[in-house]
Amino acid sequence: MKTNFALISGRRLALAGLLLGWSWQSAAAQTPAGVSGSLLDAKGAAVEFATVTLHRAADSVVVKSEFSDDKGAFRLEEPAAGRYLVSVAQLGFQRAWTKPFDVAGSPVALPTITLQVSGATTLKEVVVVGQKPLYERQADRTVVNVEGSTLAAGNTSLDVLRRSPGVTVDGNDNLALRGKQGLLVLIDGKRQPMTGSELAEYLKSLPAEQLKSIELITNPPAKYDAQGGAGIIAINLKKDQRQGTNGTANLSISRSQYTKWNGGLSMNYRQKKVNLFGSYNYADRQGMAKLDIHRDFYANTDGQRTLTGSSDQTNRMRLGTQTHSWKGGLDFNLTENTVLGVVVSGLDSRSPKQYGVNRTSLYDATGHLITAYNAESHRNFHSPNQAANLNFKHTFANDSSGSRELTADVDYARYDARRLQDLSTQFDNAERGLDYLLQGNQTGELTIQSAKVDYVHPLSKQTRLEAGAKASQVSSDNDVLYTNTIAGETTVDPNLTNRFKYDEDILAAYVNVNHSFAKLNIQAGLRGEQTNATGQQVVGNDHFDRHYFQLFPSAALKQTINEKNEVSLSMSRRIDRPNYSQLNPFRYIIDPTTSGSGNPNLRPQTSYNVELTHTFLQKFSTGVSYSITKDPMIGVVQPETDSTVVSTQVNLGKQYYYALTLTAPFEPVKGWQLYTNAVFYYSRFVGNLAGTALDKGRPAFNLSANSSVTLGKGWSADLNASYQSREQYGFLDVRPNGQLAAGVQKSLLDRKATIKLNASDILFTSKTRATSSYDNYVERFYQRLDSRMVTLSFNYRFGNEKLAPSRKRSGGAEDEKRRAGGQ
Numbered sequence: 001m002k003t004n005f006a007l008i009s010g011r012r013l014a015l016a017g018l019l020l021g022w023s024w025q026s027a028a029a030q031t032p033a034g035v036s037g038s039l040l041d042a043k044g045a046a047v048e049f050a051t052v053t054l055h056r057a058a059d060s061v062v063v064k065s066e067f068s069d070d071k072g073a074f075r076l077e078e079p080a081a082g083r084y085l086v087s088v089a090q091l092g093f094q095r096a097w098t099k100p101f102d103v104a105g106s107p108v109a110l111p112t113i114t115l116q117v118s119g120a121t122t123l124k125e126v127v128v129v130g131q132k133p134l135y136e137r138q139a140d141r142t143v144v145n146v147e148g149s150t151l152a153a154g155n156t157s158l159d160v161l162r163r164s165p166g167v168t169v170d171g172n173d174n175l176a177l178r179g180k181q182g183l184l185v186l187i188d189g190k191r192q193p194m195t196g197s198e199l200a201e202y203l204k205s206l207p208a209e210q211l212k213s214i215e216l217i218t219n220p221p222a223k224y225d226a227q228g229g230a231g232i233i234a235i236n237l238k239k240d241q242r243q244g245t246n247g248t249a250n251l252s253i254s255r256s257q258y259t260k261w262n263g264g265l266s267m268n269y270r271q272k273k274v275n276l277f278g279s280y281n282y283a284d285r286q287g288m289a290k291l292d293i294h295r296d297f298y299a300n301t302d303g304q305r306t307l308t309g310s311s312d313q314t315n316r317m318r319l320g321t322q323t324h325s326w327k328g329g330l331d332f333n334l335t336e337n338t339v340l341g342v343v344v345s346g347l348d349s350r351s352p353k354q355y356g357v358n359r360t361s362l363y364d365a366t367g368h369l370i371t372a373y374n375a376e377s378h379r380n381f382h383s384p385n386q387a388a389n390l391n392f393k394h395t396f397a398n399d400s401s402g403s404r405e406l407t408a409d410v411d412y413a414r415y416d417a418r419r420l421q422d423l424s425t426q427f428d429n430a431e432r433g434l435d436y437l438l439q440g441n442q443t444g445e446l447t448i449q450s451a452k453v454d455y456v457h458p459l460s461k462q463t464r465l466e467a468g469a470k471a472s473q474v475s476s477d478n479d480v481l482y483t484n485t486i487a488g489e490t491t492v493d494p495n496l497t498n499r500f501k502y503d504e505d506i507l508a509a510y511v512n513v514n515h516s517f518a519k520l521n522i523q524a525g526l527r528g529e530q531t532n533a534t535g536q537q538v539v540g541n542d543h544f545d546r547h548y549f550q551l552f553p554s555a556a557l558k559q560t561i562n563e564k565n566e567v568s569l570s571m572s573r574r575i576d577r578p579n580y581s582q583l584n585p586f587r588y589i590i591d592p593t594t595s596g597s598g599n600p601n602l603r604p605q606t607s608y609n610v611e612l613t614h615t616f617l618q619k620f621s622t623g624v625s626y627s628i629t630k631d632p633m634i635g636v637v638q639p640e641t642d643s644t645v646v647s648t649q650v651n652l653g654k655q656y657y658y659a660l661t662l663t664a665p666f667e668p669v670k671g672w673q674l675y676t677n678a679v680f681y682y683s684r685f686v687g688n689l690a691g692t693a694l695d696k697g698r699p700a701f702n703l704s705a706n707s708s709v710t711l712g713k714g715w716s717a718d719l720n721a722s723y724q725s726r727e728q729y730g731f732l733d734v735r736p737n738g739q740l741a742a743g744v745q746k747s748l749l750d751r752k753a754t755i756k757l758n759a760s761d762i763l764f765t766s767k768t769r770a771t772s773s774y775d776n777y778v779e780r781f782y783q784r785l786d787s788r789m790v791t792l793s794f795n796y797r798f799g800n801e802k803l804a805p806s807r808k809r810s811g812g813a814e815d816e817k818r819r820a821g822g823q
Contacts, residue, residue: 034078035103037110039068039088046072047115050090056618057083057100070272079103081521081560082618088113104518104560106461142166142663142677146211157211157235158203159760163720163741164214165677165704166661167233174635175199177216177230178659178679178702180627181634181729182576182605184228187235206325210264210281212236218611218625221525223454223466223512226552226575245269246799256789258286268799278328283321291315292782297642300691300775309370309642310363315591317356317377324348337395346386354379358591362643373427375592380420387413405456417444425592435486438589440496442480446580449473466512466525476502476580482587496587499538500600502580506531512554519560527552529575535583535600542585544600550575566615574609576633578602582649594637596647603651605631613661623661630654634730638690639777652687652694652730671710678703685730692731692774700727714747718758735769739787753796761787 035054039047052074054063063084068074076086086098093115101108144164161167166178175183185199187206215234247267254260264281293313298305329343356377362370389411396404419442427434452470459465482496512525528551536543554572561567584598607629615621632655637647659681666674684697704722711717723738743758767784 035076035084035086035108035110037074037086037113039072039074039090039113039115041093041115042117046070047088047090047093048072050074050088050093050115052076053087053089054079055085055087057085078107080618081516081519081558081566083563086110086113088115090115093117104516106516142216144214144216146208146213157206157208160208160211160214161203161233162739162766163704163706163722164216165663165675166216166679166702168702168724175233177218177233178625178661178681180230180657180683182228182230182607182629182632184225184232185235186232188237206281210237210266210279218609220572221512221523221554221556223468223510223525223527225470225508226527226529226550226573227577228574244271244799246797248795248797250793250795252791252793254789254791256786257288258786260285260287260789262793273333275331276329278326280324280326283323283325285319285321287319288786289315289317289319290784291317294780295645296778297639298776298778305775307365309365310367311593311643312361312363313591313593314359315356316358318354320351320353322350322352339393341389341391341393343389343391344387346384348385349381349383351379351381354381356591360591360593371427373425373592375423375425377589377591378422382418383416385413385415387411403456404458406453407455408453409451411448411450413448415444415446415448417442419443419588421589423589423592437485438482438493439485440480440482440589442478442586442588444476444478446474446476462517463513463515466514467510469509470506471508472506474502474504474580476500476584478584478586480586494539497539498586500535500584500586501538502533502535502583504531504533521556521558523554523556525554527554531577537585537600542600550606564617566618568613568615569611570613571608571610573606575604575606577604578633578649582633587646590647593644594647595644599648599650602633602649603631605629605633605651607655619665621661621663623659623663625657625659625661627657628654629657632685632687632730634685636689636731637772637779639774645777645779650689652685652689654686656684656686656697658682671712673708674705675708676703676705683727683729685728689731690774691776694731696728698726698728698733701725714751715744717744718742731772731774733771733773737766737768739763739766749796752798753794756793756795757791759788759790761789764788 037052039050039052041047046068048068048070050068050072051065052068053065054076056063063079064076066074066076068088081104083100083102085100088096094117096113096115098110098113101110142165144160146160158169161175162169168176174181175185177183213236215236216231217234218231220228220232245268247265249265250263252262254262261284262281263283264279266279267277269276291314293315294310295313296310297308299308300306325345325347327343327345329341331339331341333339354377356379358375358377359372360375361372364370389409391410392406392408394406396406419440421438421440423438423440425436425438450470450472452468454466454468457465457467477499478501479499480497482493483490484493506529508527508529510525510527512523514521514523516522528549530549531547533546534543552573552575554570556568556570558566558568578599582598582602583600585600586598588596590596607627609625609627611623611625613621613623631651631653633649633651635647636650637645639645659679661680662676662678664676666676668674678701680699680701682697682699684695686695688694702722702724705720707719709717718741720741721738724736726736727734739760740762741758741760742762743756745754745756747754764784764787766787767782769782770780772779772781
């Protein structure tokens with residue numbers, strides 16, 4: 001039964017009030033947590049909008065950057081415990097450095113920093129600010145600093161993810177981190193409504209030029225939604241912080257077998273109380289997918305397996321996607337401590353000319369050809385999506401304990417999908433009378449409404465409390481009509497035609513406490529989520545009704561042993577709910593012998609995750625992790641008849657996962673940064689499917705390395721390589737693959753413009769070869785995309801160069817949007 005959103009909103013606010021109300025009477029904060037200070041010039045005037053950078057004292061590696069406000073004050077979010085120093089840069093002033101200082105969980109107030117006016121001979125040096133390393137290892141995450149990298153030029157967000165440490169993308173475009181699937185993907189704090197191929201298509205439409213950084217978080221705390229057993233991939237987009245009116249324009253062209261275009265423009269107007277921003281991007285990406293399949297079908301009698309038939313297929317699909325994406329928003333400072341903001345965005349994705357050809361040959365048990373046919377597929381896809389977010393942030397008065405902060409978000413999103421498909425099949429010679437035309441028309445509508453509130457309250461200088469509540473409502477309606485045309489007569493196919501409705505409500509609340517001793521930091525949290533879901537197939541009147549409440553604890557310890565050594569231990573329980581397309585039982589036709597389908601009986605998978613990490617010199621890290629997953633969801637290809645198969649999702653019994661992660665950044669010589677990452681893991685699945693008992697695993701590893709060189713006079717270059725060993729994932733045995741990419745860039749026009757040239761998958765080795773094995777069926781496939789390509793891109797910044805402090809927003813509908821696959 002569908003729940004009224006106003007009702008659950010009322011429940012949410014009541015829950016938030018009970019959870020947070022007591023804290024409104026507490027004392028307020030004076031000095032924000034983290035590292036703070038102020039900037040003055042030699043005459044005692046405030047230096048506004050200067051770049052303030054936090055460095056590790058051991059090697060001066062950049063940890064994070066911020067900007068001073070219009071009063072010269074700045075605050076850097078609290079970093080991991082350790083020894084640091086701060087540098088300050090601003091046009092017209094000499095760069096200033098503080099003395100080294102220690103961070104041990106308490107706020108750090110630096111003495112006032114005085115900047116000296118620079119002469120004409122030093123002005124150029126102040127303008128040239130060092131670039132962050134491409135990869136950074138922090139206490140609980142790995143950060144990929146995409147902005148400014150040559151490897152980002154002209155590529156997509158999916159391309160950058162493929163090259164990120166520990167990230168792999170399989171032949172079906174499913175993302176995995178350290179060999180584990182079930183990831184939560186955030187873009188600017190908002191979770192995307194897609195998984196698998198739908199998410200991949202979205203990331204392909206998002207140019208890497210728009211990215212600032214990517215964070216790979218393996219064990220997130222309780223304030224994050226519990227979704228994502230393998231962790232979180234947080235994609236942060238660029239934000240123009242310059243004062244006045246300014247913008248950025250970019251254009252790129254890539255060439256593989258086909259041509260790919262990207263172009264975009266972003267504009268920003270920022271003054272004292274108002275920040276108005278907008279962007280538009282267009283992408284036209286043409287490509288080719290090639291897939292070869294061999295299948296063997298068996299009969300099992302008294303434990304003996306006998307071959308009954310086989311088939312060979314070649315599939316070639318011409319791909320083409322055109323996307324228009326836009327975003328607009330306004331931040332308004334109601335008071336010095338209160339900000340109200342609104343953001344609206346849209347993505348219109350079209351695939352008007354997808355064309356595929358298939359050749360299939362069927363054989364009997366002796367290898368004799370039974371029949372053969374050719375099939376042609378024409379597909380047309382259109383998905384216009386819109387989203388809106390209203391957000392509020394208030395920082396209370398301050399005292400010596402830290403700052404209290406209240407944030408709230410209301411989100412609304414609508415995702416439409418329209419798919420048309422024609423599949424015509426022509427048999428050879430004597431069987432031409434069996435020729436037929438299958439036509440499908442599918443429409444889908446998905447609406448997401450969400451509201452959340454979060455509160456941060458420092459109980460003392462060493463202790464911080466975080467709490468929050470969230471309510472969301474999802475409504476999905478999908479309709480599909482299939483017709484068959486044989487010998488000129490068209491009839492409705494009752495086996496494929498259906499309508500599926502799905503409604504889901506989730507109520508959640510969390511509390512998280514963080515306490516710091518001299519060299520020990522402790523964090524503990526608990527999240528509770530109540531889920532109510534109903535689904536109904538109109539044809540056949542099949543339905544389900546599910547209600548369940550679950551708790552998700554999390555905890556972390558971080559101990560600084562000495563200046564060189566630090567250890568951390570984290571634990572969490574997490575859940576992966578099926579996305580909406582995975583529950584949808586509709587059939588979609590891939591070729592005459594292969595179809596895909598959702599599974600309305602699919603259950604959520606839950607996991608316990610533990611990780612122990614040692615960090616040496618704040619940069620070399622060694623991590624050991626373990627997780628056990630109940631009811632793991634995996635993609636499978638199951639036989640239906642002696643010649644046809646269906647691709648779907650199922651639950652197995654258990655998954656056991658063990659991993660060793662090694663991270664080592666080097667600087668062999670000044671200007672040359674080398675980052676290496678290795679993940680050695682073992683994943684074992686236990687379960688039963690299609691009469692086949694599974695208890696199988698295989699040791700595997702993933703290696704990645706990136707080399708960045710500053711060549712001088714505005715030139716720099718990158719070289720990136722990765723290798724994935726053979727691995728076992730459920731019933732799938734995947735062969736090794738890898739990739740090599742290189743790029744070079746040059747700054748122009750007083751560093752306002754950048755031209756970049758790069759080549760990806762130079763050796764054309766990112767191909768997928770795999771075998772799927774059951775007692776009655778074995779499939780071997782070989783898949784490749786036109787991933788080897790050369791890209792030329794140009795980026796230009798214009799307008800005022802004066803910078804202002806940044807503000808991040810995170811909406812409340814992230815989890816639901818991420819799970820809206822197929823809408």
